[in-house]
Amino acid sequence: MKIITLIRGTIRELAAKATLYVLAGISTLMLLAAALAVGADSTPDGKTITFFGKQASPPVTNEMLADLAGKLEAGFAGGLFLGIVVFGVFGTAGVIPDALEKGTVDLYLSKPIARWQLLLGKYFGSVAVIFLNIIYFIGGLWLIVGLKVGVWNGRFLLSALLLTYVFASLYSVVTFFGVLSRNMAIAIIAGILYLLLVAGPLDSRQAGLYLISENGIYRGILDGLFYIFPQIPAMESGAMHIIAGEHAEAAPYAQSFLSSGGILALSAWILHKKDF
Amino acid sequence: MFAIESEELSKVYRNGIFRRQEVAALTGFSIQVAPGQIFSLLGPNGAGKTTFIKMLLSLASPTSGSASILGQKLPDVRVREKVGYLPENHRYPGYLTGDQVLRYFGELGGAPPGAMRGRIDSLLGLVGLTQWRTMKVKKYSKGMLQRLGLAQALMNEPEILFLDEPTDGVDPVGRKEIREILKDLRQKGKTIFLNSHLLSEVELISDRVAVLDRGRLLKVGTVDEMTAAGQAYVIGIGGTLPESVALAARAFVMGLTQQGENITAECRTTAELNRVIDLLRANNVEITSVIRQRNTLEESFISLIAKEARK
Structure with a gap:
């Protein structure tokens, strides 16, 4: 019950910040652009997708049109993921450091709530706000594509959950550094650096880091690290595959669940040990 | 049973690179506070007054020694249901109104949802903020924030109230009003633990006083004895x-x-x-x-x- 109060409080806190309105504004602009740009035409040879009234695909059957629409939606979702990383992390990274600031943390921890509850309340509150932003964009685009192209792709709607899950995994890393440093800038930088310098290179290690050495121990360490940390790029590309109706592995999601849980547990332990 | 009891409570903070620099914030601090008293802890800046409260509220962990609140050995999350705290330099979410601050922290403190509305109304009236209840707290003056802080500390009808510099920034009329509220709470059997630099005020309302310097207890007694x-x-x-x-x-x-x-x-x-x-x-x-x-x-x-x- 107290966690629910904390989640509601965090949603309200983030609603008071401009960053997330910027994200919602960008989503709205993209939706408007999509509503104006995307359409479908019927020709004697089949249906075509149009972009600003111009034919953007050869005439295809209804089945192929669904494939094309899926790829279009996957492209949008990829763009959305970038938006989440940039604006979502920027907009929410301050939540934990703010809660741990002198004068605020005293108010929270003098109440009958455990520190792990405070951490989870703030964490899930941030994730909930990002989910609302994602569902707004994905839901809007799903409606636009459905109404204008006539393709109702349920998998695209499901991707809202997957993208939120990907963000939640990344946000566990941001939370960890937020607890450790109590500094928003460090939490943001650490989250972005994790994505660029750890998760990305580890995901594509066979084409990159493996080439540095053929040593088995070295490659074993890389593999170990890959399985310890949340697999953000693998999950993102899996989501794109699912939207496009292609096969995607479940392993990165399961493994990232364990990793993120571990990172949150470690964050809660560090928080438990802190003096304020 | 004492409302507050500490036995040989000590706290050493470790600072610097590799945490090798030690600062003794509190050393072998033992006191007993009977229920229904106003007990004041005095001391210069850095004497360890706030550290003591923080250890009682589990905001900091003791290096050694033990403490209990209402007979319950600390740390204990549940004991905080019976405690209200007004921290020094508190920061309330500026985007909330006074009313919303009380509701939010009241819910976190375990105030019963059914009684929330009535409790907020009566506390805002008590601290004189009724007409400012719908104003965002970022527009509140320091004195108004202190009054709101006191109301917040009272939301879950605590048995013990910890107040760290409660009249900081409050005008003389407001200070008198706060003193009257505290006296009234004492009459209702509440225990009040006060940290304050305003000794003239402490003298007016305290039953017992302890003096702390550089983490050590120098003297404890009634105001008359002191x-x-x-x-x-x-x-x-x-x-x-x-x-x-x-x-x-x-x-x-x-x-x-x-x-x-x-x-x-x-x-x-x-x-x-x-x-x-x-x-x-x-x-x-x-x-x-x-x-x-x-x-x-x-x-x-x-x-x-x-x-x-x-x-």
Whole structure:
């Protein structure tokens, strides 16, 4: 019950910040652009997708049109993921450091709530706000594509959950550094650096880091690290595959669940040990 | 059962690279606070007053020693249901209104949802913020924030109230109002633990006082015990003291001075005081009053701290 109060409080806190309105504004602009740009035409040879009234695909059957629409939606979702990383992390990274600031943390921890509850309340509150932003964009685009192209792709709607899950995994890393440093800038930088310098290179290690050495121990360490940390790029590309109706592995999601849980547990332990 | 009890409580903070620099914030601190009292902890900046409260509220963990609240050994999350806390330099979410702050922290404190509305109304009335209840707290003055903080600390009807500099930034009228609220709470059987620099205020409302310096407890007692200035008595007389009587008295007391219609007699015992009175009466000196001389709490505090510094 107290966690629910904390989640509601965090949603309200983030609603008071401009960053997330910027994200919602960008989503709205993209939706408007999509509503104006995307359409479908019927020709004697089949249906075509149009972009600003111009034919953007050869005439295809209804089945192929669904494939094309899926790829279009996957492209949008990829763009959305970038938006989440940039604006979502920027907009929410301050939540934990703010809660741990002198004068605020005293108010929270003098109440009958455990520190792990405070951490989870703030964490899930941030994730909930990002989910609302994602569902707004994905839901809007799903409606636009459905109404204008006539393709109702349920998998695209499901991707809202997957993208939120990907963000939640990344946000566990941001939370960890937020607890450790109590500094928003460090939490943001650490989250972005994790994505660029750890998760990305580890995901594509066979084409990159493996080439540095053929040593088995070295490659074993890389593999170990890959399985310890949340697999953000693998999950993102899996989501794109699912939207496009292609096969995607479940392993990165399961493994990232364990990793993120571990990172949150470690964050809660560090928080438990802190003096304020 | 004591409301608050600590036994040999110590806290050492470790700072610097590799945490090798040690700062003893509190050393072997033992006190007992009975229920229904206003207990004040005094001390200069950095004496360890806030550290003590933070350890009681599990915001910091003790290096050694133990403490309990209402008989429950700490740390214990559930005991905080019976505690209200107004921290020093508190920061409320600026985007919330006064009303919303009370609701939010009331819910976190475990205030029953059904009673929330009535409780908020009555507390805002108590601290004089009813007309500002819908204003965002980022627009509140320091004094208003302190009043809101007090209301917040009272939301879950605590049995013990910890107040860290509660009248900081509050105007004299507001300070008097807060004092009245605290006295009223004491009458209702609440225990109030106060950290304050405003010694004149502490003197007015406290039942017991403890003085802390550099983490060590120097003295604990009632305000009367803390302010008693040895065995000096001020004797009011009608007229001037004849020099011969003064000389006779100086022969057996430690000191005797006259200022206007008041004599200050420094006696070793009450027998000496009675002897002075007998001497005055035997010489037909009219006695109008006899008062044991007292220091203000501030004077006693400064003298205690200065004595400690000389050690």
